Amino acid sequence: MAWVTPKTYVASDILTAADFNQDVRDNMLETETAKATKAGGLFMQSTSSPNRFEVQVPAVEKVSLPHIEYETDEFATPIYDDPTLEVPAATSYLIFFAANQRVVSGGPAVWFSVSIDGEEPSLRQRMYSTTTGIIRQSGWFKASKVYTPGTETRTIQFVYGADANTLGHWTQRDLTVIPIA
Amino acid sequence: MAWTTPKTMLPLDTLTAADMNTYVRDNLLETLVGQTPGDDRIAVSVGPGEVAWRSIELTSTAVSTTTTSTSPVDVGPTISGVEHSGRVLVLITGTLRHNSGELASYSVAPTTGPYGPHIIRAIRAQGSNNNSLSCHVLYYDIPSPCDFTGYLWAGGPGTSTLTRGQYTVIPL
Numbered sequence: 001m002a003w004v005t006p007k008t009y010v011a012s013d014i015l016t017a018a019d020f021n022q023d024v025r026d027n028m029l030e031t032e033t034a035k036a037t038k039a040g041g042l043f044m045q046s047t048s049s050p051n052r053f054e055v056q057v058p059a060v061e062k063v064s065l066p067h068i069e070y071e072t073d074e075f076a077t078p079i080y081d082d083p084t085l086e087v088p089a090a091t092s093y094l095i096f097f098a099a100n101q102r103v104v105s106g107g108p109a110v111w112f113s114v115s116i117d118g119e120e121p122s123l124r125q126r127m128y129s130t131t132t133g134i135i136r137q138s139g140w141f142k143a144s145k146v147y148t149p150g151t152e153t154r155t156i157q158f159v160y161g162a163d164a165n166t167l168g169h170w171t172q173r174d175l176t177v178i179p180i181a
Numbered sequence: 182m183a184w185t186t187p188k189t190m191l192p193l194d195t196l197t198a199a200d201m202n203t204y205v206r207d208n209l210l211e212t213l214v215g216q217t218p219g220d221d222r223i224a225v226s227v228g229p230g231e232v233a234w235r236s237i238e239l240t241s242t243a244v245s246t247t248t249t250s251t252s253p254v255d256v257g258p259t260i261s262g263v264e265h266s267g268r269v270l271v272l273i274t275g276t277l278r279h280n281s282g283e284l285a286s287y288s289v290a291p292t293t294g295p296y297g298p299h300i301i302r303a304i305r306a307q308g309s310n311n312n313s314l315s316c317h318v319l320y321y322d323i324p325s326p327c328d329f330t331g332y333l334w335a336g337g338p339g340t341s342t343l344t345r346g347q348y349t350v351i352p353l
Contacts, residue, residue, distance in 0.1 A: 017194055032212065178353075
């Protein structure tokens with residue numbers, strides 16, 4: 001049922017069963033409390049029904065992996081690899097990503113970022129490093145593409161890249177995704 | 182009180198005081214508007230038929246904090262009593278240096294749960310020049326409510342200095 005603005009009663013009005021069912025029961029079932037199904041959900045306004053709120057569950061997906069290293073000749077094109085999250089479809093996403101990164105050999109640069117459904121990330125979404133020492137780098141961005149919410153899921157995945165003849169090394173990789181309606 | 186799915190009234194049913202108290206009063210008190218929030222809150226689900234307002238907290242360290250310890254030292258500041266639904270996103274920023282060219286590190290972690298000072302997910306800088314850095318950490322499987330604090334340490338002999346340290350906790 002959809003939210004309906006409750007009627008205004010005047011003296012001598014009789015509260016009927018239909019009134020109660022529509023103005024009280026049905027509207028109660030549209031409150032955030034009635035929509036809550038589990039812990040950890042964020043409430044987002046639904047554009048398809050402006051008077052109601054929906055719960056995006058889970059509010060946050062997370063994954064942490066310890067270590068990855070790629071051979072030099074794998075970087076003719078960026079590498080798509082874990083961590084990977086399958087997240088509920090939403091209009092957009094706030095994405096946080098982080099890793100310890102270093103150049104093992106070659107150079108000058110290695111980088112990592114995040115892709116959505118296999119789309120290569122923009123340059124400003126990439127975290128570059130030119131140092132052989134391990135440094136922890138983190139970034140976040142709001143996915144700029146407008147998606148159509150539905151029942152399908154989206155694949156959000158790390159992407160790794162490097163200059164020619166360069167070996168990169170990544171550890172302690174974190175990926176956090178907050179769906180935004 | 183707990184949320185109760187409202188009953189369906191049929192013609193000739195009598196709406197009783199108990200009905201009003203259970204399906205209208207008690208249920209309205211379980212909605213978000215029925216729970217008076219403070220400022221700057223976000224609304225989350227806590228469980229089936231259960232919602233709550235959560236507080237996003239921010240705190241800053243003293244202007245300058247130092248240590249010569251190579252083990253994490255609790256330099257605060259502390260944010261106490263963070264209520265959440267299982268996960269907390271922490272955003273950390275600060276300016277670090279080490280006067281002898283070693284690593285200077287600063288992390289923020291819950292004081293209870295499996296993490297400890299969490300030396301891996303920290304902002305860290307090497308050398309005597311100031312470096313402004315930021316990172317984020319998602320903590321999960323921690324008790325609610327819980328406290329958070331900051332840890333500073335040095336990678337080798339010398340002094341690590343943290344200035345303009347600041348962190349934000351977002352309960353989820």
